[in-house]
Amino acid sequence: MIVSPTQGLQLMADLFDCQGELHLLQKLAPLRAACIDAVQAADLSIVDQSFHQFEPIGVTGVILLAESHVAIHTWPEHRFVSLDIYVCHFSADNSAKAERLLHDLIQRFSSQQPNITRQTRGRPTRRPNNVTNSA
């Protein structure tokens, strides 16, 4: 399959009933460390990151990737995490890396009710019209 440089995959995950360690949802440092570790384990390339601590608890953050981004927002009082993983397929189809990262983070938060939506982004490339068989 020919993949367009602008085409990508976005995984939107509403992670309800997160029964993992609560400090992961409450505080910036452990959440950032877990996200960076998971992104690196999925072999995605970090170009920058930014996390913000809400007081007293709750974190919002993003990791900018060469492949696009990961965004995360936590509501510890509701044991809820909202997660976005977006990878473009600029040099390769990165869907498997995105799915691996999603699986890893669901495990780390121990979400008992993950609600996942997959969305294709960008325009699929049309096959060129001048492809012919030479036989």
Add this chain to the structure above:
Amino acid sequence: MIVSPTQGLQLMADLFDCQGELHLLQKLAPLRAACIDAVQAADLSIVDQSFHQFEPIGVTGVILLAESHVAIHTWPEHRFVSLDIYVCHFSADNSAKAERLLHDLIQRFSSQQPNITRQTRGRPTRRPNNVTNSA
């Protein structure tokens, strides 16, 4: 309507055929300035931002909001912009602000083929069972 604190609206916009000024898609400084200006015009609250310049052209960036985030990726050689606007409804329904920001950015990039998907995030609050009529 009762709105859950975890509930939100995500606008995913694939902006094809962007006929606006090309430097907006090519370079970090003008893109960041335009995004920050548009976010402030929509009365959303910036808590941090991070943008990365790809060489020689192309930018990826995010603005962290008190209300969640804006993420943007540009492919100037394809006149394509991928945009995400995500607002939670923690203290109020911020849908109108998100829609205003989306409209503003489509105008700035002058996209001739915007492809927009709207996704509800988080769990809707159920009405309490003990609501009764006292008549």
